[in-house]
Amino acid sequence: MKAVSIENLDVIFGHGLERSIAMLDEGKSRQEIQEETGNVVGVSNATISVEQGEICVLMGLSGSGKSSLLRAVNGLNPVTRGSLKVCDGEEMVELNGIDANKLRDLRSHRVSMVFQKFALMPWLPVVDNVAFGLEMQGMGKTERRQRAMEKLDMVGLSEWHNKLPHELSGGMQQRVGLARAFCMDSDILLMDEPFSALDPLIRNQLQDELLELQRKLNKTILFVSHDLDEALKIGNNIAIMESGKIIQHGKPEDIVLRPETQYVEDFVAHTNPLNVLRGRTLMTAIGDLGRRDNMVMLNEMEQSRLQFDSQSSLIAAYRGETTLPILRWDVESGVCSLPKDVIVIADADISMRNALEIRYQTGLPLLLTENDQIIGVLSDNDFYHALLGKHYSNAA
Numbered sequence: 520m521k522a523v524s525i526e527n528l529d530v531i532f533g534h535g536l537e538r539s540i541a542m543l544d545e546g547k548s549r550q551e552i553q554e555e556t557g558n559v560v561g562v563s564n565a566t567i568s569v570e571q572g573e574i575c576v577l578m579g580l581s582g583s584g585k586s587s588l589l590r591a592v593n594g595l596n597p598v599t600r601g602s603l604k605v606c607d608g609e610e611m612v613e614l615n616g617i618d619a620n621k622l623r624d625l626r627s628h629r630v631s632m633v634f635q636k637f638a639l640m641p642w643l644p645v646v647d648n649v650a651f652g653l654e655m656q657g658m659g660k661t662e663r664r665q666r667a668m669e670k671l672d673m674v675g676l677s678e679w680h681n682k683l684p685h686e687l688s689g690g691m692q693q694r695v696g697l698a699r700a701f702c703m704d705s706d707i708l709l710m711d712e713p714f715s716a717l718d719p720l721i722r723n724q725l726q727d728e729l730l731e732l733q734r735k736l737n738k739t740i741l742f743v744s745h746d747l748d749e750a751l752k753i754g755n756n757i758a759i760m761e762s763g764k765i766i767q768h769g770k771p772e773d774i775v776l777r778p779e780t781q782y783v784e785d786f787v788a789h790t791n792p793l794n795v796l797r798g799r800t801l802m803t804a805i806g807d808l809g810r811r812d813n814m815v816m817l818n819e820m821e822q823s824r825l826q827f828d829s830q831s832s833l834i835a836a837y838r839g840e841t842t843l844p845i846l847r848w849d850v851e852s853g854v855c856s857l858p859k860d861v862i863v864i865a866d867a868d869i870s871m872r873n874a875l876e877i878r879y880q881t882g883l884p885l886l887l888t889e890n891d892q893i894i895g896v897l898s899d900n901d902f903y904h905a906l907l908g909k910h911y912s913n914a915a
């Protein structure tokens with residue numbers, strides 16, 4: 520079910536907007552509109568929907584319109600034209616033309632905004648900062664404190680509940696902010712670059728904590744970031760914006776494998792593809808490997824090879840005269856304790872990062888399965904392709 524549904528949305532800042540709208544329809548650029556009318560196009564013709572429980576990341580360079588779109592979702596920016604609907608229990612409520620009372624109601628129960636520095640109140644102890652939104656909603660002290668303590672516990676800060684914000688480090692303060700965001704009953708959280716001011720290590724930890732909280736609490740999150748690595752890590756979907764427009768919207772792997780414009784390709788060129796790519800995208804299909812004496816050859820030089828029965832089930836693996844042990848791997852098994860010289864079979868959707876680790880530990884190519892059939896092999900060439908970003912051609 521949809522949490523947010525946006526169709527042909529324009530957000531224009533200024534006065535006398537009819538002329539700006541007409542110019543948009545004539546295909547005039549943001550700059551031309553600004554020069555002639557003085558108005559600024561924040562968002563232009565955006566269409567996107569966000570499912571309940573999804574994290575959707577709005578990504579793009581500074582000024583591309585990410586915050587303008589985000590702030591439209593809780594009515595901080597007006598809808599100039601188009602439709603923006605937010606889920607309110609059983610119904611979708613239209614924000615275009617919404618009355619003030621309804622908007623207030625939505626903001627206090629359905630949609631919460633989390634600002635860049637989380638804006639903690641310096642005079643309030645940590646627990647009351649976390650409970651602040653609930654206090655605004657009129658919840659009694661005992662209940663709101665109890666809820667705040669639960670969330671503080673989730674971010675590992677329950678022992679700090681009576682401290683003032685300045686007694687905590689920057690990263691801890693951000694975690695208090697996260698706890699506060701998740702403490703609200705709102706189904707939809709709008710997060711505007713919440714981690715951008717943090718150093719990379721703490722930022723990484725907070726991203727993990729956000730994902731952990733999300734797994735437990737299953738909110739709908741719209742998250743603004745200008746960092747594609749962050750977007751790829753936390754987003755179920757990513758919308759890339761340029762000059763107020765959404766120019767590509769898709770799953771992380773789609774964005775990395777199939778950038779649709781040069782702008783997206785430039786972002787992708789600066790990311791680490793191992794975090795996103797899956798084994799199946801880069802593998803060599805089993806049917807494309809050479810065969811000799813009814814064996815599938817993994818490596819001619821080393822004489823490593825696979826033997827299948829007539830039902831195409833793997834029965835043995837050899838290197839020279841030696842029979843190699845075969846091990847079934849899944850994510851829970853971890854990658855650190857694998858012995859050398861075993862053939863590992865993993866699901867075809869294994870991340871390339873895990874696959875590379877396994878290759879490093881075992882010293883051998885990996886076999887990939889789907890529906891209990893070996894469908895491909897990841898050998899060194901496939902890893903080099905991933906590392907060198909030469910995956911576009913495979914995906915095409």
Ligand SMILES: Nc1ncnc2c1ncn2[C@@H]1O[C@H](COP(=O)(O)OP(=O)(O)OP(=O)(O)O)[C@@H](O)[C@H]1O
Pocket residue numbers: 532533559560561579580581582583584585586587588745
């Ligand atoms: N309230 C406003 N009034 C006038 N112009 C605005 C307003 N808010 C945003 N803009 C303009 O809209 C355009 C898009 O800005 P926006 O803040 O949405 O971009 P952004 O992608 O979030 O950028 P950043 O990453 O720097 O925050 C910019 O030209 C900005 O100056």
